[in-house]
Every structure is written in structure tokens, then in C-alpha cells.
Amino acid sequence: xxxxxxxxxxxxxxxxxxxxxxxxxxxxxxxxxxxxxxxxxxxxxxxxxxxxxxxxxxxxxxxxxxxxxxxxxxxxxxxxxxxxxxxxxxxxxxxxxxxxxxxxxxxxxxxxxxxxxxxxxxxxxxxxxxxxxxxxxxxxxxxxxxxxxxxxxxxxxxxxxxxxxxxxxxxxxxxxxxxxxxxxxxxxxxxxxxxxxxxxxxxxxxxxxxxxxxxxxxxxxxxxxxx
Numbered sequence: 001x002x003x004x005x006x007x008x009x010x011x012x013x014x015x016x017x018x019x020x021x022x023x024x025x026x027x028x029x030x031x032x033x034x035x036x037x038x039x040x041x042x043x044x045x046x047x048x049x050x051x052x053x054x055x056x057x058x059x060x061x062x063x064x065x066x067x068x069x070x071x072x073x074x075x076x077x078x079x080x081x082x083x084x085x086x087x088x089x090x091x092x093x094x095x096x097x098x099x100x101x102x103x104x105x106x107x108x109x110x111x112x113x114x115x116x117x118x119x120x121x122x123x124x125x126x127x128x129x130x131x132x133x134x135x136x137x138x139x140x141x142x143x144x145x146x147x148x149x150x151x152x153x154x155x156x157x158x159x160x161x162x163x164x165x166x167x168x169x170x171x172x173x174x175x176x177x178x179x180x181x182x183x184x185x186x187x188x189x190x191x192x193x194x195x196x197x198x199x200x201x202x203x204x205x206x207x208x209x210x211x212x213x214x215x216x217x218x219x220x221x222x223x224x225x226x227x
Contacts, residue, residue, distance in 0.1 A: 001224045002168060002191040004216035006209045007032035007066045009174070011047065012196030018052070019059035025199070028206035029213070032066040032088070034174070034194045037081075041072035042095055043145030050077070050084040057085030064088070066194075068116065068174065070144045071095065075102055082109035090114025090138055090172075093125055103133045114138055114172070123158035131166050136192065141185070142175030151176030156188045163189025163223075182212050186219035 008030050013021040022033050035053055040046040053065055067086040071077060074091035081089055089106045093115055096102050106113040115126060116138035126137060139158045142149035152175070162171055173190045178198025185193065193212045202208045 001220045002170060004213040004220070005031045005170065005192045006199075006212050007034040007172070007192060007194045008199045008205075008209070009034040009036060009194050009196035011036045012200040015048075019056050021200070022056055022063060023060055025205065025209075026060070026063065029209040030199075032064045032192075034066045034068060034196075035086075036068050037071060037077070038145065039071040042092065043070045045145045050080040053081065053084040053086060061085075066090065066114075066172075066192075068114075068138070068194075069095075075105065078102075078105050078109055078111075082111055086111055088112040088114055088136060090116050090136065092116045092118065092144070093130075094118055094121060099130050100133060103130070112136060116140060116144075116174075117158070118144055119152050119155050123161045126162065128165065131162070131169065134169075136170040136172055137162050137166065138172040138174055138192075139190070140175050141173050141177060141181075144175075149176055151181045153184065156184050159185060159188035159190045167227075179208060179211055182215045183219075186216045187222075189219075189223060191216050191220060 008025045038045045038047040064087045066088045069091045089111045103113040112135035114136040115134045118140050141152050141155045170192050171190050172192035173185045174194035177195045199205045199208050
């Protein structure tokens with residue numbers, strides 16, 4: 001049974017108080033913080049880069065930064081993100097021709113390696129070899145590039161297909177996930193939950209974080225019985 005991990009997406013936070021916002025999420029029960037790095041090339045938006053991550057890491061040295069690299073050349077930024085304190089470097093499968101070499105480069109810098117797929121990419125594009133070498137697999141449930149989009153149910157079967165192949169792997173969902181959509185994600189086998197507005201805009205973020213965790217734990221217990 002894999003552990004429930006909640007990774008609030010800082011894209012929904014108050015960037016003027018980013019370190020304080022991250023600290024608040026950790027205090028509220030979040031294990032990871034999801035940092036969306038966008039380059040304006042792979043996606044039509046620009047967000048943050050290594051200098052901002054470095055500032056957050058300086059303020060919270062033990063933070064686990066789950067860095068979602070929505071960038072056109074993911075190989076180019078591994079060292080910068082590692083130097084900035086990134087804990088997990090998740091690149092898009094669509095952005096590289098050599099995922100295995102990239103996973104090795106990430107591991108060489110003592111970061112966990114994640115592999116993400118966009119809504120139009122089938123889960124079968126993640127080969128068994130790539131899936132085994134990666135530490136985490138990310139199924140996007142919205143199109144990458146902007147926060148606040150509507151959850152795409154058609155992406156959920158990809159989570160189930162990956163969970164069947166990789167029963168002990170961290171499998172993350174990102175995009176439109178919150179109390180109304182968590183059941184489908186958790187039942188399909190996702191254990192790492194990225195939520196932005198659902199957590200940051202909540203009156204009691206810690207209550208939402210606990211609800212997401214409890215839903216994942218319940219679903220994982222059911223999956224364990226079915227085995």
C-alpha cells in the first residue's frame with residue numbers, strides 16, 4: 001500500500017508571501033509543495049524558476065519541493081533546480097527524446113525523478129523500463145500551462161493502467177483535483193494529490209488536506225484487499 005501524499009500547488013498561492021504560504025501548507029499537513037515551472041515554450045505561460053525556488057528553500061530548508069518542469073528542454077535545467085533545493089524533478093515525456101538518460105541525470109543530482117504525461121498522451125507511452133526507473137509518474141488531468149481548469153475525467157483510466165503496471169510506484173494527479181474529484185483519482189490508484197485552488201482558497205486548508213489524505217488511504221486499503 002502506497003502512502004498518501006498531498007502536494008499543494010503554489011500556482012494558486014499568494015506569490016507575494018510565497019514562503020509563508022508554503023510554511024502554512026506544511027503546518028496544515030502537506031508533505032510536499034508542488035512548484036510549477038513554466039518556460040513560455042512548452043506551455044504558453046511563464047511562472048517561476050530556480051531563483052524563486054532557492055529563496056523558498058532558504059526560508060524552509062527541509063521543504064520537499066515537487067518541481068513540475070513544464071519546459072521545452074528539461075535536460076537543461078536539472079543542475080539549476082538541484083542547486084535551488086529541488087527534491088523531485090518531474091519532466092514531461094513529450095519534451096524529451098531520451099527519458100532514461102534524463103532520469104539518470106536527475107538521480108545523479110540526488111533528486112527523485114518524475115515523468116509526466118499530458119491529457120492527449122496515452123499512459124502506454126510510459127514504457128515499463130521508464131516507469132521502473134522513475135520514482136513518480138504524473139498523470140495530468142488538465143492541459144498543462146494554467147491553473148483553475150476543469151478536471152478531465154477521461155484521463156482517470158490512465159491512472160488505473162499505470163497502477164496495474166506499477167503497484168508500488170508514487171502516481172500523481174494534477175489539475176482540477178479537489179474534494180469533488182478526489183474519489184475518482186483515488187479509486188483509480190493515485191496516491192500523490194496535487195491541488196491548488198481547492199486548498200489555497202479554502203477557509204480551512206488543513207481540513208481539505210486531511211480529506212484528500214483520508215480518501216486516498218481508504219481507496220488504497222480497498223485496492224490492497226482486491227489484490
